[in-house]
Amino acid sequence: MPQEKKQRGRREAKKRKLDETVLGSESNRQNLDEDVEIIVDDDHPKRIHQALDRRDYTAQDLPFYGLLDEQEQEYFKSADSVIELNQFNDSEERDLFLSNVFKEADGKELKIANSQSCSRIMERLILLSTPAQLKAIFQKFNGHFLNLIQHRFASHCCEALFLKAAFITSEEASLEMESSPSMESMFLNLVSELKPHLGFLVSDTFASHPLRVLLAILSGMPLEASRTTSTLQSKKKEHISVPRTLANASETDKTRFVPTSFSNAVDEILHTGMADLDTSSLRALSTQPVANPVLQIMLELELTRSGKKDAKNPNSLFCKLLPDDPLVEGTESAAFFEHLLYDPVGSRLLEVLVTHAPGKTFNAIYRNLLSERIGIVARNETAVFVVVKVIERLSKDDLRTAMRYIVNKLDVLVKRSRTIVIKTLIERCRAREVDVQPIADSFQTFYGSQLPQTIAELLEIGNKDTVDMSVDRRKQLELHDFPKTHISLLFQSMLELPSPLRDLFNDALLQISTPDLISMAKDRAASRVLQLALTCKDQTIGFRRLLMKRFAGTLSSLATDIVASHLVDAMWEGSSGMKFARETMAEELLRDETSIRDSIPGRAVWRNWKMDLYKTRRRDWADESTSGGKTDIEIARDRHAAQKSRHQQKAEALLRRPPQKRVVEA
Template sequence: MPKENKRRGRREEQKKRKRGHDDPDAVSKRHKHHGDAAEPAPEGGVSFQDEAIDDVTRPGAMPFYGMLDDDEQEYFKRADEMLELNQFDGPEERRLFLESVYKEAEGKELKLANSQSCSRLMERLILLSTPKQLKNLFQKFNDDFVHLVQHRFASHCCEALFIQAAPIVTQELSKSEPLQTPPSSDPNEIYVSMENSFLFALDQFEPYLGFLMTDRFASHVLRVLLIVLSGEPLEKESKGALHSKKKEKISVAGADRTQELVLGKRKVPQSFLDALEKVIKDISEGLDSSYLRILATHPTGNPTLQLMLKLELSKFGKSRAKDEHSVIHKLLPDDPILEGTESASFINGLVYDPVGSRLLETIIENAPGKLFKTIYGEFFKERMGSLARNEIAGYVAGKILERLGKDDLEEATRQIVEQIPGLVERNRTAILKTLIERCAVRGVDTAPIKAQLEQAYGAPDGFEITRLLKLGEAPSEDGKSNSKHDHSHPDKVHGSLLAQAMMAIPGPLGNLIFDSFVNLGEPLTLRVARDTIASRTLQAALTSPHATIIFRRKVIQQFYGKVCELALDPAGSHVIDAIWEGSHGLAFIRERIAEELCENEASLRESLVGRAVWRNWRMDLYKRRRPDWVKQSRYAAGNEGFQSFPESNGDATHVPNQRAGKQPTAIELARRKHAEAKAKKDATHAKKEKKGNNMSAEGDNGSSKGKGKASVPAH
């Protein structure tokens, strides 16, 4: 018999209602207590503040800007969809549409920016706006920037506005490009430069910089503003220190690079640098050392502190470290820094902290040489091996290796080499990649690293690249893996990067990878080619300048009969693309691969990645004008004179033509030398044969004379 549908906890709710009826203030007090917790606030509610720190000036309560009605929301949602698809007949039609949207949004800009559903439209409008429209938005936001940057949705609009307006400052400064700002019909309109628009916005932030540094949303906008003022580049991929990893990408279909949230290195006015210096100075003077050290381990404040420290030392000189009011001096005030001082305790506390270690990396990377040598000698010189073992401190050790001279690097290498078996066992190979790269730069012997890696990844058959690339279980007969997630993604990435670093330098380290690939066998090689991460190592091996022509020939020949299958694979298609460059000096192999692609044209044209391979291999030219393709292919392959397939008798003895403007390669010189020696040998042999023929002819003539004399009858 079915049970009655009862809701759990109804007795407790009855008790709460009774308590609320008896004491009306109790409910309101509880609600107030829950409101103080760090929970997401509703639209237009209080701002997000991660672990808010006292003793900083806070802005007032966030105002409520109102809400859009149903008809307005429906209109702006349709406009957002049209802008996202970007299916206009031309730029003029899109310009007229933008003007109509801006006209409809007149007076509603703040509502749009704070709306969960329509703030995306505001971001797309900013991406497509003219300089004049961006200036108008600055004016609309002008008195509310402090509140907007704290809002969950409006903060993204402010960030996009700052990034899109930054290049306009450079254009106005140089006057080299038109600003698309026609003269206004309003005689009372006052012209405001984009430079002043930024400075007006910055004036609103200055009283609350200490608070904004730790705000969940405002801190991202503040960091972008500091980048804009400094003139430093802001790349689309840069996340963590500047952008949140959860940031949603707002784009327009078919938009060019100028309509993406990226910034290149650019010239900025002196007023921006002065404003940046003032901001950093105000923060360092307004906040004491204890507050800055709290920010060093604060999840939200740490990235902003990193950026301030980096800009202070890179834009205003390393000598700022001696200034008592500088950020780095506030963090490390002791001179010299010795064990037992506050600075020593601060550094030791950052080494193993997941958040604070990132600030320590920034200090090591940007500190003046004298300060770095003091920190390294006092805290890290004898600890490089133990630092490399730790999951967090290993990244600090990597930054240290990048600044060491040859002698110190040799000592650090000795300590880290002893830890290689443990590092391999724990899959902490990022430090080994950095170590190999720095040894190549400083000229340090890598033979000890090679010996330890060969032993750590060794097997009865020698070094196993599959262990380094974390390919896991044995593949099936067709070369495909039976499991999709053999190892965690970061471990595989670090293994692939280590292998690529080993191949980047000539010598025994790279030969470990090359020899292992040759000995893999066809099934495992195909499996590597299909793996999304491991295939990058195979691509690097085929295109490496240190790979021998014998290695490339042996590896590429394993793909015969599987070229189409790999060309249709998202990862394998990049391997086929790499074969084009990897067949340098192997024109007959390049033609063999092209022939196999041509046989599977229909399958390739039906696939997106297949069409990319077809285009990269210039297969249309191969089908229509094959002699031209062969000529270009052999010219690009670098062996124009070596045109025959391996099965031919090799009668081609002419010398390869040297490419115009380029020195002949080693294989070309070898072929030229071989052709000259063969020609000389043939000439000598021909001369001997000719001389022998002449002598035999003379002998024949003598004998014939003798016979003639003998045949004369005696009288």
């Protein structure tokens, strides 16, 4: 008996499983609530099946706005491709095409936004729309936002609509433009529509993202800087864009004017919209991956807008999360704080809390819950990020105390790749002008004479597993090797601070073997340490000379390496004030001119070292090499000023010379 032909693959298996689910729930389709509005142009069974196939089965109370027919789908798909390619002859042809697409989409906006295959063009039309066209789309969506932001595809269109409308609102507010209806009033109507339902929207898989964007717009957050953060958008989001030539330049402005009515709207959302959620509900949402980012924004707005006032208001989010006052060990709030501290999701909310909490509240949290065990907490892979935020806010005296507890666990922190704590501690000590001698003593105690070997091991120098790998594969591993990156950043922070830490690291660096130093130069993370060791401020000339001397005879191979070539560039700056050492390295580069010029990194090194000038006019190169890295025009100006000064001195000398007596012959 012949078998049914089936296509293989995970997508096809998933599709078959979904089809079986739809066919097995025919009774469920007919038992929809009576108040659900179903708008369908045609009752063709195939199209009904496609419509139900694209719906979210967990939200059957959402209305269905109908489907585009096959011709309409093909038209909008092709229009989307044309807009993305942007191969128009001139702007007039482009504007005419976009005008026709807007006309074709008129009256079908809701269908397009809910369509899996055509929702992308709706996002692009929103990005390319004029203020009048955008307001028209906003009005078509008005009254349906509660349903649209919960839809898998329409929610992305709502995000694009809010972001585009935010800049138009800013323009109208800054120029005091009067229009009816104004974009400000549209946003306020949107808030009124969503406010009664915020309790469940914050935890909705799709609605939480537009809600975050809306809060950022109303509060005046810099949208361009915030859009790249995971707080507003998921890392998996498909970013729909338009060609740069079609984008509006005003939308990239960092300054954005926000109407005063938006501030009242934010207060309504924070206090009225979330009033129904009690302590237990908020604590449950704080560890939910979908709701947590929304609560982060809300908590940040609450603490930054009113600060001390909301920290004591019993109806505020802060007091609902941590109602006990004072917050001490043994209370329910302290237990919840401890739970958030080690929760991968809840710790992000805790970072916001310790960053923006009023000073008195922060000091109480730190001294009662974290002070004496901050070194132990820092060992945890989740709590370490909260510890970093805490260190950034510590006072000078508290920083000294925290340093004592952290350095006792330094070897464990390094072993577990929690070096971000040590790095932050060093940076804050530099900012607060706190002596870092205890950190240097701790390194000396735990590692002693093994510090050079430890540095090489932490940077994974001489790793035999990567020796035989291809360049692309090694690059891929290096870019995703976050522990090694954090180790590199720690060593760089030690070098940036003129202190016993730098002296300790300098001595250890000079004790590393030459083959390991060359391997460090060719490693992306380790090479940055060597570059900074040569170029950091106030580095001693003796150390720079000894370090560069270790690379003698290998400059040609380093200059042609895509990573190590940056170290050779750093040697130009590092050899400032060392005329003989710089000429010796330039002579070595000149001997291998052919191989250096044949590679792309080598040509960059040749240009940065001004080797063409070295070949033809060594005196000018020597003058330039002692000029402290000045540009050609700056060197020419200095030369002209020096020549002018010499002429002026000669003229003054002639004027001061006494007149000579003329001898008249008889």
